[in-house]
Amino acid sequence: MKPVDDIQEAARILESGRLVAFPTETVYGLGGDAENPAAVASIFALKNRPADHPLIVHVAPEADIGYWAAHVPDEAVSLMKAFWPGPLTLILKRAAHIPPDVAGGQDSVGLRCPSHPVAQALLRAFRQGKGGVAAPSANRFGHVSPTTAQHVRDEFGEDARLGMILDGGQSEVGIESTILDLSRVDSVGPVLLRPGKIGASQIADVIGVMPKAPDGTAPRASGTLASHYAPGTPVAIVPSKRLFQTLELLENHHRKVALLHFSLLPAERKIALAGEVSLYCSPDIYAHQLYVALRNLDMVGADVLIVEETPQGETWKGVNDRLRRAAYNGQGVVERLIASE
Incomplete structure (x- = not known):
């Protein structure tokens, strides 16, 4: 207090x-x-x-x-x-x-x-x-x-x-x-x-009633624009099964990468990351640390901030909503970084 x-x-x-x-x-x-x-x-x-x-x-x-x-x-x-x-x-x-x-x-x-x-x-x-x-x-x-x-x-x-x-x-x-x-x-x-x-x-x-999804006449509300909660570094959300492959691809094209993930990466990896934060895969713990992680990773001078796709389900909806809006302007950034070498 x-x-x-x-x-x-x-x-x-x-x-x-x-x-x-x-x-x-x-x-x-x-x-x-x-x-x-x-x-x-x-x-x-x-x-x-x-x-x-x-x-x-x-x-x-x-x-x-x-x-x-x-x-x-x-x-x-x-x-x-x-x-x-x-x-x-x-x-x-x-x-x-x-x-x-x-x-x-x-x-x-x-x-x-x-x-x-x-x-x-x-x-x-x-x-x-x-x-x-x-x-x-x-x-x-x-x-x-x-x-x-x-x-x-x-x-x-x-x-x-x-x-x-x-x-x-x-x-x-x-x-x-x-x-x-x-x-x-x-x-x-x-x-x-x-x-x-x-x-x-x-x-x-x-x-006693399940809330509906927003309709065309719903009031405007805070934090509901397509792009929001965004760091300056472009954000790309990558599924877990493609995470290491994407990191390797960016490494091979000499791109500086920041990484936010929860899965364990291969112990023998030879990928140099500009910044890395690993969060525990629990919706409450992840949400608590999310904005701190995004802010810290935004300061490392990376070309792209890769975020491992988080689980689906109701308990993750708040986190996934914020990540989706944070990544809105970063759509296609991985492909552009590779193509523009």
């Missing part, structure tokens, strides 16, 4: 309209007063984030959700009881008095109550727990999300628009929250907009 003085100072900074980076159990957030359009605009400007890409409003455990939402369906109440505080964002119809800027101009709003003790202390101190803190991940738009305070410093340096960084250690979950749309639950049903640690079957166990 951060000293009380730090929490109170961070709350004062937020109340003044400036920004504070703070830890959550998922990733670090770049926070501003959700009801202050100038503060919200500062978030978009600092991140270089498109203005129509909605933010998530973080609230204290005791918050009145009815203040933020025009309608709180029974499904939302049940899910809040089951998973809040925790890594679940609910999309609800936005109350008319909540500025549309924070929602990217939409008539819905994303709400979340984080479980990290530092985040909870800040939210309780900010406007005596009655305010909301809009907080996307504390990084430049589209980059790998930060899971440590140092990652935030690496992103923004000494930018004066960021008034304070609260250090709460490394984020426990390591990938962003599950996002569930309940803004159209009466007409469409629940819709899973972004997978995360809390899976569809866990949600169904609570509300």
Whole structure:
């Protein structure tokens, strides 16, 4: 837990309209007063984030959700009881008095109550727990999300628009929250907009209905663009059965390779890697370390970052979603590197 003085100072900074980076159990957030359009605009400007890409409003455990939402369906109440505080964002119809800027101009709003003790202390101190803190991940738009305070410093340096960084250690979950749309639950049903640690079957166990996949009229949501969570180095996802062959091929064409994997490589290998991280093949452990690994491997000057394809199945959906978006702009990179020698 951060000293009380730090929490109170961070709350004062937020109340003044400036920004504070703070830890959550998922990733670090770049926070501003959700009801202050100038503060919200500062978030978009600092991140270089498109203005129509909605933010998530973080609230204290005791918050009145009815203040933020025009309608709180029974499904939302049940899910809040089951998973809040925790890594679940609910999309609800936005109350008319909540500025549309924070929602990217939409008539819905994303709400979340984080479980990290530092985040909870800040939210309780900010406007005596009655305010909301809009907080996307504390990084430049589209980059790998930060899971440590140092990652935030690496992103923004000494930018004066960021008034304070609260250090709460490394984020426990390591990938962003599950996002569930309940803004159209009466007409469409629940819709899973972004997978995360809390899976569809866990949600169904609570509300009795399996969430649907996003449809054409689903609200825009954070972190759902085709390319996102991406390091500067092109990323290629390679199946386990082709991993060593691909590494050998790139080695033979004199390419510098960074590798993120979980399988054991042959002991007799003679492949020189620019960087290598091996993660334990468990979805929770892998997610916890994923962004640290991507950031570290991005700094080794490789031509390509090879990621061993992770297992399928519901428990891996959050990880696979992030890797797929991180690799979007790297499609075909291995073939191009070989062909362009």
